[in-house]
Every structure is written in C-alpha cells, then in structure tokens.
Amino acid sequence: MNSSNPSSDEEPGGVRLQKVLAGAGFGxxxxxxxxxxxxxxxxxxxxxxxxGMRVDPQNDVIRVDGKRIxxxxxxxxxxxxxxxxxxxxxxDDRGRRCVGDLLADSPLAAxxxxxxxxxxxxxxxxxxxxxxxxxDLGHLLTHPSFGVNKTYVAKVQGELRTADIxxxxxxILVDDRVVEVxxxxxxxxxxxxxxxxxxxxxxxxxxxRRLLANAGFPVLTLTRTKFGSVDVxxxxxxxxxxxxxxxxxxxxxxxxNESNEGQSLNT
Numbered sequence: 001m002n003s004s005n006p007s008s009d010e011e012p013g014g015v016r017l018q019k020v021l022a023g024a025g026f027g028x029x030x031x032x033x034x035x036x037x038x039x040x041x042x043x044x045x046x047x048x049x050x051x052g053m054r055v056d057p058q059n060d061v062i063r064v065d066g067k068r069i070x071x072x073x074x075x076x077x078x079x080x081x082x083x084x085x086x087x088x089x090x091x092d093d094r095g096r097r098c099v100g101d102l103l104a105d106s107p108l109a110a111x112x113x114x115x116x117x118x119x120x121x122x123x124x125x126x127x128x129x130x131x132x133x134x135x136d137l138g139h140l141l142t143h144p145s146f147g148v149n150k151t152y153v154a155k156v157q158g159e160l161r162t163a164d165i166x167x168x169x170x171x172i173l174v175d176d177r178v179v180e181v182x183x184x185x186x187x188x189x190x191x192x193x194x195x196x197x198x199x200x201x202x203x204x205x206x207x208x209r210r211l212l213a214n215a216g217f218p219v220l221t222l223t224r225t226k227f228g229s230v231d232v233x234x235x236x237x238x239x240x241x242x243x244x245x246x247x248x249x250x251x252x253x254x255x256x257n258e259s260n261e262g263q264s265l266n267t
Contacts, residue, residue: 014054017043020062024069040065061252068249076111077243077251078103078131081235084221088120088129099129106240118142118227119203127152127224128232131240137248140255141228147201148255151226152208153187156217160186160194164215168198172211179204179211193220228254 021032033051035041041048042063043055055062062069082088082099090100103112114133119142121129132138141148165186171178181198188195194217200208209219225232229250235241
C-alpha cells in the first residue's frame, strides 16, 4: 500500500489525527479522541495509543474499526463500461475510436486531465475498465504480486459440463504456467454454445481467451464484469461514472485484502 510511517506528536510535519478523523466525518474532535482512546483507530496497521499523533493524510493508511477512511484528496477513479471495438487507449494516432474519445464526449470530460486506464481490455472485449489519475493505485491494481480479482463472463463454443467447470477451476496451463481460476460458474448451456463466469487474479495478454481455448472452449464474446471491489452493474454500454471517496477507499482495501489472502495461501 501507499503508506508511510506515521509521524509522532513531536514531529513538526503532518496533521493531528483527530483533525483528519473529524474532517472525514467521524464527528467532533472530542468524539474522534474518544475513538482513539477506545483503540478503534489504527495508522499503517498499528493501533493508536496516544492522542496528538500527526499523520500524512495523503499517504498514511488510517482505519477506524478496521475500515479505511477516505482515499487521498484529489484521487479520481472512473468506472467505464467499454463497448466492443473501442481501443483501450487515451488517444490513437490512426484515428480509431478509443476510451479517450468516450471520455471526451461524456459529462466527465472535465476530469480527463491526468487520467490513464488501469490495465487494458482487448478491442473485442467489452465491460468494466477503470481510469484513474493515481499512479500508486494503478500500480496496486495491475501488478501481478497483488493478484487483484477480475471477473469475466464469456460465451464460448461448445457445451460445458460439470466436469469441464471443475477442470477449469483447478487451473489451466497457459505458456507453461497455470492460470488460477476462482469460482467458475456455468451460467447457460445450449446446443453448440455455453456461458461461463470466472474470476482470475492476473493480467497476461488475452489470458482469459487463451485459457478457455486451451480448455477446449474457444471464446465467442467476452465481458469483464468486476475489477476488485467495483462492478459494472448499472452502467449501460459506453456509460461511465465517477467513484465516490468510499468506493475508492474500498478499492484500496480490495488490494490489501486480496494480497493478504494470497500471502496466507502461499505460506
């Protein structure tokens, strides 16, 4: 996470913790001091035991009752339902339609400065794409070591059976490395076609298409429905919305929780 060592009360820099808590909506400074006294506040994972601690609200990870308070000021995250055929790029020198064009034509165009896409979706893949101006968040969401969950729905050739779903759930070999698949679920099956939902933790190029093809079920259409704690529900094709502070904090938390789960599984 993007956290630093909390400042002590004697250090000249930083903001008093109770002021930060009050500014985040936890009541008066006196009420916030009571939260600290009752051991309900932590900074950088360490319970706060003294009053007057100074913190950097832009970088220190501050929690109340285990829940992270609002993300750093100025952080913008946009959730977009990318249509098929649109490039995951902020601009294209060949004039092809890209997500930067969708943003420029939207009511959120004023937020475009400094935004970049978090990872990418293939041109033929539609669904949830995140845009942000926070480089640290972008790194946390895309670096393989953090293993952030991404959920997809794929229509494939062939009729998936229970045994096929179980096989996919055990992981599929792609380029001499197994792609771990979580919660594969058959959503529909009819003559010649099936619809499967699955969650993966990595972002190799075309990885979902390749793992399903290797399992014997080539992809016909592919949609990403969830990235970390954010899902595409409520967004029509080509639509987008700005995440609020609580949703951004939950997105940071989804990185922490999933990376911690991964560490515990590997020990």
